[in-house]
Amino acid sequence: MPNIEEFIGDIFSEIGEAPDLLLQYLHAIQHEYSHVPEEAIQLLSERLKTPPMKINAVIDFYSFLHRTARGEYDIRFSDNITDRMLGNQLLFKSLCKKLGVEPDVPRADGKVTVSLTSCTGICDQGPAMLVNGLVVSKLTEKRIHKMVGRIEAGIPVANWPKSLFVVKDNIRRKDKLLNDDIIKGSAIGALAATGGEVMLERLENSGLRGRGGAGFGSGLKWRLCRETEADKHYVVCNADEGEPGTFKDRVLLNSYADELFEGMTVAAGIVGAKKGLLYLRREYLYMREALEKTLQERREAKLLGKKILGHKGFNFDIEIHMGAGAYICGEESALIESLEGKRGIPRDRPPFPVTCGYKNKPTALNNVETFVAAAKIAVFGADWYHSVGTSQSSGTKLLSISGDCERPGIYEYPFGVTIRQILVDCGASDTQAVQVSGAAGSTIPPQEFYRKIAFEDVSSGGSFMIFNQQRDLLKMVLNFARFFTHESCGFCTPCRVGGRLLNDLVEKVMVGYATRYDLKEMERIGQVMKKTAHCGLGSTAPNPILDTLAKFPGIYATRLHNTSHTPAFDMTKALDVSRLLTGREDEGAYVERTDEY
Ligand SMILES: Cc1cc2nc3c(=O)[nH]c(=O)nc-3n(C[C@H](O)[C@H](O)[C@H](O)COP(=O)(O)O)c2cc1C
Ligand code: SF4
Incomplete structure (x- = not known):
């Protein structure tokens, strides 16, 4: 190990010395030493x-540090x-057992640690895991068995x-x-030919709206940015x-990176930015090398x-930040904090980024898909784009389809497609519910499968x-309740406390100890979070609970306890x-409860 x-x-000489690069230094140190040692923190x-x-x-804020x-x-x-749903729990237990480790605890010989992590964006090829940042998909017991053999034999992951x-x-x-390909550099060429103002009008006329979920008009966003006077602008x-x-951005980053960087460069030309940053989730580290290569090729082709x-005067380059x-950190103001080397705590807004x-x-x-769409609109024009879609949602949407269907994967549809059509196309049958737009999205029951994917009906960031x-x-x-409890940044009380209370109440329902009063509490807490949370995470976290309480009451009703009130905690535990101190072991000293789920 190096000194x-x-x-x-060496890292400082390679990437520069500035507090906003802290996260990048920490990544490099952890990569070398498998953690950030105390000595490194002092230095x-x-x-x-x-x-x-x-x-x-x-x-401590970030799960991967x-x-x-x-x-x-x-x-x-x-x-x-x-x-x-694909059986990751059994495989996880099996791996831990074979390696002789407890979850999250490094093995006594310091060789290996096994943990659970939030969705890695491989849902169409799960169950999946990351080993030293590389994805192993379609896990099976056989794969786990072989992996354990390689670990015990000390074979480096690079040689697997x-x-x-x-x-x-x-x-x-x-x-x-x-489908419609553009030639490398053609969107930038179109920008140079029309000038920024005309290109901006083209984007506004296309009706392109942000694909990250909120659906804000991209043309308007870029106009506001362009018209804000400052010595520097960023993309x-x-x-x-x-x-x-x-997982649709995973696919765009893998196979449409040129179009993405082209879209970012068009945005830079319009708003007057000299520097762009790609904030890449750590789970996609395995794509970084190829993305850096694409950037380098574009520099050599004078496209960056x-x-x-x-x-003359059109200068712009892009850096990748992990x-x-x-x-x-997907929330835009938290992402910016993270880019500046800080914890990802959402800022007060306004002012907006x-x-x-x-x-x-x-x-x-903007989102990856938004930039890719902008590059193509720059070349093919506004009409090409809004010739499909609906009046308020022009163009198409990429959906990441997973779960109970025969053909999971990426599906691109014009906005306005019905949920029923999508289910037919991907080979889903006997469907009980579709969760659109992720854990923060909407739970759609069969009686609503006539509804359309569109900003004015069922809006989606891409998850299905x-x-x-x-x-x-x-x-x-x-x-999802556990996910939000884990991912809450902890800054505001409605989300930090409300999320935990909701999580505990869902667990209480699960073990059969909840009453009608608890369901009312869930509804009340959910509404408080929606109204008072500081950012979108806290205001959307109750969605799956509120939706299922309203549309799938049976999943709660069948588990309710028949009294009007039961304690929120396990009395027996x-x-x-007290039982130990009093020496009581009789029946009356126990309140039956089994918290297994
Ligand atoms: C908790 C939370 C997580 C988010 N995650 C993402 C994300 O992973 N990717 C994304 O593009 N937008 C995400 N967003 C939305 C962004 O805040 C922002 O609206 C978006 O990146 C803007 O780009 P667009 O206008 O192209 O959609 C998230 C928002 C919230 C509240
Ligand atoms: S709503 Fe949640 S994630 Fe957002 S600021 Fe509050 S605690 Fe943090």
Whole structure:
């Protein structure tokens, strides 16, 4: 292992020395030492003039950063509900048993740590895991068995068979966006030919709305950014894709990276940015090398860097910044905090990033799919785009389809497609519910399958998870409640406390101890969170509970306890000490409760 001081010196000379690069330093250090050692924290603190406490707070905020070593093999099992439906729990237990480890605890010989992690974006090829950042998909008992053999034999992950690490695009349906190819550089050429104002009008006329979920008009966003006076402007691409069940950006990053960077460059030309940043979720680390290669090829082709395509004064380049496993960093202001090397705590808004974003400068921040669409609109024009879709939702939408269907994968549809049509196309039958737009989205029952995917009807960031009649929907609700409890940044009380209370109440329903009063409490807490949470995470977290309470009351009613009130905690466990002290073992000293689910 290299000397830490020298190692940090090398990183500083390679990527520069600035507090906003803290997260990137921590990634590099962890990659080398499998954690961030105390000595490194002290050295960073001295060089960046930042208190060690602040650095520790950043490390502790992100799931993929650690102050204790995880060993030569760092394994994280994806734990989305779709992984669970494919049997990840048994495989997880089996791996832990074979390796002789407890979850989250490094093995005594320091060789390996196994943990669960939030959705890794491989739901169409699950169950999936990450081993030292590489994806192993379609896990089976046989794969686990062989993996254990390689770990025990000390074979480095780099020498494991390449076939283990294949992630397919799985594109099942293409429409305008994925079908109509553009020549590399043609969108930038179109911008140079028309000028920024005309290109901006083209985007506005296309009706393109943000594909990250909120659906804000992209043309308007870029106009506000362009018209905000400042010495610097920035373009940021949100490739955090943490919403459970979403993996369409994974495919765009893998196979449409040129179009993405082209779209970012067009945005830069319009808003006047010289620097762009791609915020890539840590789970997609395995794509970084290829993305850097594409960036380098574009620099060589004069599509990035100084004097783009020979145009004096058109200078723009893109850097990749890695996230570190925090869903909240998909929220735009938290993402900017993270880019600035801090914990991803959402900012007060307004001001919005478009006028006061990265380094408090006007920032055009968009989703991967939005930039890809913008590049194509720049070439083919506004009419090409809004010739499909609905009046309020022009163009197409990529859906990541997973769960109970024969053909999971990526489907591109014009907006306005019905949920029923999608279910037919992907081979779903006997469907009990569809969860559209991830854990924060809507739970759609069969009587609403006539509804359309569109901003004015069922809006979607891209996730489409299918549950058949055999599934216990409450398990989905519990999986999402746990997800939100884990991913809450903790800044505001409605989300930090409300999320935990909801989680506990769902568990109470699960074990058969909830009453009608508890259901009313869930409804009340959910509404409080919706109205008072500081950001979108807290205001959408109760959605699956509120939706299922209203549309699937049976999953709760069949489990209710027949009294009007039961305690929120396990009385029997709580009375353990009292029984010990009083020596009571009679029936009356126990309140029966089994918290197994
Ligand atoms: C908790 C939370 C997570 C989010 N995650 C993402 C994400 O992973 N990717 C994304 O593009 N937008 C995400 N968003 C939406 C962003 O805040 C923002 O609206 C979006 O990136 C803007 O790009 P667009 O206009 O192209 O959609 C998230 C929002 C919230 C509240
Ligand atoms: S709503 Fe949740 S995630 Fe958002 S600021 Fe509050 S605690 Fe953080």
